[in-house]
Amino acid sequence: MASGLSELFKSAAQELPPIESNQFGAKFDVFGNSRLVLIGDGSHGTSEFYRARAAITKRLIEEHGFTHVAVECDWPDARSIDHYVRQHSRRSKDVPIRVFDHFPRWMWRNTEVQEFIDWLRDHNARLPKHERTSFNGLDLYSMSASVRAVLEYLERVDPSLASDARKRYSCLVPWLKDPSSYGLASAHSRTAACEPGAVAMLTQLLAERLKLASHPDNGEAFLDAEMNARVVRDAERYYRAMYEAASSSWNVRDAHMFAVLSRLLKLSPGSKAVVWAHNSHLGDARASSNGQDRGELNLGQLCREAFPGQVSVIGCGTHAGTVAAAHEWDEPMRVMDVVPSRPDSYERALHDTGLPSFLVDMRRLETPPMLQRFIGVIYRPATERYSHYIETILSEQYDAFVWFDRTTAVHAFETAQPKEAISKGETYPFGV
Structure with missing residues (x-):
């Protein structure tokens, strides 16, 4: 052959x-x-x-x-x-x-x-x-840097929303230096304690899009914050999935890559x-x-x-x-x-x-x-x-x-x- x-x-x-x-x-x-x-x-x-x-x-x-x-x-x-x-x-x-x-x-x-x-x-x-x-x-391995980027953006454009973000991401803070340990802890406790906060933060950010876009410092900064919020949400899922079925974390990661790519294409018709x-x-x-x-x-x-x-x-x-x-x-x-x-x-x-x-x-x-x-x-x-x-x-x-x-x-x-x-x-x- x-x-x-x-x-x-x-x-x-x-x-x-x-x-x-x-x-x-x-x-x-x-x-x-x-x-x-x-x-x-x-x-x-x-x-x-x-x-x-x-x-x-x-x-x-x-x-x-x-x-x-x-x-x-x-x-x-x-x-x-x-x-x-x-x-x-x-x-x-x-x-x-x-x-x-x-x-x-x-x-x-x-x-x-x-x-x-x-x-x-x-x-x-x-x-x-x-x-x-x-x-x-x-990719989605930047949970710590992405949390920091979302907070820094919101501190500039909407301090009140930044306060909400700190509360929602606070669950993840103990794990940011070693996110895989979060996945292991979640598997042992059979909970997804930090998922609601990560999801809610991205949802609110998208809901506030029009207001945030009117800020003079916005430019492409909102896109950066949005993408980092997507990283936090999907990274939280990824590190939990590492301890589930063999293909789970792989699928979360590649689905995230596709979502980011699709978003970039949608932002620029004909790109x-x-x-x-x-x-x-x-x-x-x-x-x-x-x-x-x-x-x-x-x-x-x-x-x-x-x-x-x-x-x-x-x-x-x-x-x-x-x-x-x-x-x-x-x-x-x-x-x-x-x-x-x-x-x-x-x-x-x-x-x-x-x-x-x-x-x-x-x-x-x-x-x-x-x-x-x-x-x-x-x-x-x-x-x-x-x-x-x-x-x-x-x-x-x-x-x-x-x-x-x-x-x-x-x-x-x-x-x-x-x-x-x-x-x-x-x-x-x-x-x-």
């Missing part, structure tokens, strides 16, 4: 020029008419995936009018970057920004991402403010978004064993269902090389060797084409169920089969797949995760 599949991939392969070539992004013009282009990565620590994703995104912005970049990171961190790339009037370029300053730092604190951020700022500088491309976070996230979030869950056997849904599936015919999903994969990852959560980043792909996997079939780098339009193919590799921020080579492979149908998960046979680790600002102050070698806008 693998031999025949390799020939199928080889016959459909479009060999790619170097990522730095102006012609690289042009190979993806076929997806420019989509409203959503979702670009996945096979790991959270591979330079080629990050650079390819940036090159494709630049092309989509410049030639096809894409207006949002939405990524698998927290809203408050991305908002700081958005202030930088769109030259927000309230953000002085002389003010240091500390963003992505938590595990896994290397996922966004790397030179590959910084190069794109600097390019986006330069691109936007040539445009009127209303035409500038935004940078947005879709178009590029999404950066892991293959596991973007490759349609209905074509994976996790979706079929465990009831998982994901962002790619939800986008296809909500925007039929308007979504293109592009995955990335590799056979071997190096990757930046940790052995366990909160452990230091290491540059590890990627174990060569298994003989019974899609990756091996792609490797056996003998081509170093290519694009396959999956819409023209039918592939059988096979193993596919997923490396996140944690990599466990010793148990790779059970830790990193699941069965998928590649042609149903993605509209296209980008292959780099041998890859290298991202160039992280820190090669470890030190507790000491950030080094001077780290550059703006990520921290100084």
